[in-house]
Amino acid sequence: xxxxxxxxxxxxxxxxxxxxxxxxxxxxxxxxxxxxxxxxxxxxxxxxxxxxxxxxxxxxxxxxxxxxxxxxxxxxxxxxxxxxxxxxxxxxxxxxxxxxxxxxxxxxxxxxxxxxxxxxxxxxxxxxxxxxxxxxxxxxxxxxxxxxxxxxxxxxxxxxxxxxxxxxxxxxxxxxxxxxxxxxxxxxxxxxxxxxxxxxxxxxxxxxxxxxxxxxxxxxxxxxxxxxxxxxxxxxxxxxxxxxxxxxxxxxxxxxxxxxxxxxxxxxxxxxxxxxxxxxxxxxxxxxxxxxxxxxxxxxxxxxxxxxxxxxxxxxxxxxxxxxxxxxxxxxxxxxxxxxxxxxxxxxxxxxxxxxxxxxxxxxxxxxxxxxxxxxxxxxxxxxxxxxxxxxxxxxxxxxxxxxxxxxxxxxxxxxxxxxxxxxxxxxxxxxxxxxxxxxxxxxxxxxxxxxxxxxxxxxxxxxxxxxxxxxxxxxxx
Numbered sequence: 001x002x003x004x005x006x007x008x009x010x011x012x013x014x015x016x017x018x019x020x021x022x023x024x025x026x027x028x029x030x031x032x033x034x035x036x037x038x039x040x041x042x043x044x045x046x047x048x049x050x051x052x053x054x055x056x057x058x059x060x061x062x063x064x065x066x067x068x069x070x071x072x073x074x075x076x077x078x079x080x081x082x083x084x085x086x087x088x089x090x091x092x093x094x095x096x097x098x099x100x101x102x103x104x105x106x107x108x109x110x111x112x113x114x115x116x117x118x119x120x121x122x123x124x125x126x127x128x129x130x131x132x133x134x135x136x137x138x139x140x141x142x143x144x145x146x147x148x149x150x151x152x153x154x155x156x157x158x159x160x161x162x163x164x165x166x167x168x169x170x171x172x173x174x175x176x177x178x179x180x181x182x183x184x185x186x187x188x189x190x191x192x193x194x195x196x197x198x199x200x201x202x203x204x205x206x207x208x209x210x211x212x213x214x215x216x217x218x219x220x221x222x223x224x225x226x227x228x229x230x231x232x233x234x235x236x237x238x239x240x241x242x243x244x245x246x247x248x249x250x251x252x253x254x255x256x257x258x259x260x261x262x263x264x265x266x267x268x269x270x271x272x273x274x275x276x277x278x279x280x281x282x283x284x285x286x287x288x289x290x291x292x293x294x295x296x297x298x299x300x301x302x303x304x305x306x307x308x309x310x311x312x313x314x315x316x317x318x319x320x321x322x323x324x325x326x327x328x329x330x331x332x333x334x335x336x337x338x339x340x341x342x343x344x345x346x347x348x349x350x351x352x353x354x355x356x357x358x359x360x361x362x363x364x365x366x367x368x369x370x371x372x373x374x375x376x377x378x379x380x381x382x383x384x385x386x387x388x389x390x391x392x393x394x395x396x397x398x399x400x401x402x403x404x405x406x407x408x409x410x411x412x413x414x415x416x417x418x419x420x421x422x423x424x425x426x427x428x429x430x431x432x433x434x435x436x437x438x439x440x441x442x443x444x445x446x447x448x449x450x451x452x453x454x455x456x457x458x459x460x461x462x463x464x465x466x467x468x469x470x471x472x473x474x475x476x477x478x
Contacts, residue, residue: 002134004138032159072096097133131166133167140158140171148206151176156236157198201231205261261288262289267295270282271320274325287318298444299432303330365410366411370408374401421436
């Protein structure tokens with residue numbers, strides 16, 4: 001007997017009906033949340049009502065926003081009250097508190113049809129309804145030590161996307177990783193098309209990852225296969241899939257595969273599951289998508305500033321620390337983020353002399369610069385020209401002062417994804433900020449190439465190291 005069934009059995013000993021209802025609902029709500037942590041459960045205040053659900057399940061991040069849950073005593077009760085027939089259009093969950101099969105001698109009132117046949121008839125009628133029981137819910141919610149992304153998706157989509165009659169044995173079959181074919185067949189039979197597609201796509205990606213084949217399609221590709229691989233992954237898919245891809249031995253290092261994975265998500269999506277992949281090496285993923293993925297903030301600082309526990313052990317080139325993506329450059333670490341809430345930079349950093357950054361700025365289009373001299377401060381803007389480099393040099397040569405550059409505004413070159421954007425570079429804070437998103441490549445070039453002008457290595461070498469995934473030749477250069 002499961003813990004859920006034991007709690008329900010204990011509730012039967014209560015004399016007060018209100019106490020019984022409260023105990024039953026609490027037990028079911030706890031199990032629902034264990035099965036699907038993303039589900040919000042609301043108590044309607046009704047119990048065992050023919051037309052009003054007992055509980056309402058809501059998913060704020062899912063395409064399916066809500067689903068009603070009706071509690072019933074047994075499968076025979078469901079058949080006797082014709083719940084499936086009357087409620088099917090609402091696509092609810094009808095869950096029995098008893099998982100015991102109907103006794104052979106019990107008959108529906110006024111019917112000579114055996115109870116088991118009545119339940120079978122309900123199964124045929126349940127085109128939108130999930131008809132299940134507490135033992136099946138327990139089988140779905142039961143934790144496993146190491147779960148694959150596919151079975152994890154099956155569990156997380158059970159309450160929001162399954163339909164038909166699913167008792168405990170069937171519930172176990174759809175999460176049985178030892179029989180993937182049986183699992184997927186059960187998914188096709190019992191899950192809404194959108195949920196089934198997500199689950200099958202994850203299974204297909206896992207096969208691609210281990211074989212290195214199957215993610216390149218030409219005009220003759222099967223329509224159903226193309227349908228499976230297209231689209232954007234949901235948060236639950238990413239949360240299950242990425243840790244598996246990054247930690248499973250034998251996953252392909254083929255750049256095209258990792259480029260395909262990156263096309264199914266944005267950097268902001270990956271930031272949402274950063275805790276699940278903390279300190280894992282994401283170099284292959286980042287390098288393959290540095291031109292596709294976009295962000296708005298970059299910070300260049302000492303690696304020890306970002307990780308107080310840093311040791312002599314070599315760290316991954318690209319990884320998430322404290323929910324922020326960063327690339328290691330020896331003593332330096334460049335961080336990238338989609339918004340400014342992830343980091344604010346360092347206060348009180350030193351500004352370079354204009355002469356120090358002339359060479360790093362050689363191929364950069366300057367829009368404005370804040371120059372701080374010993375006796376005066378000057379702001380130079382490009383009101384009359386596209387580039388203020390000559391204006392700054394003229395000021396630096398003609399005035400008897402030594403100028404430090406506090407801030408720069410530069411143009412980020414136009415890309416296939418977006419028109420040109422402006423980037424604010426703060427030497428004091430060690431940050432690059434843009435008002436509109438730009439590619440990771442552009443942010444790395446600006447932060448490492450300009451903010452990192454004092455690094456012992458040449459900027460070009462730093463850029464190749466951070467973008468080429470340790471420079472081992474596996475990944476394309478940018």
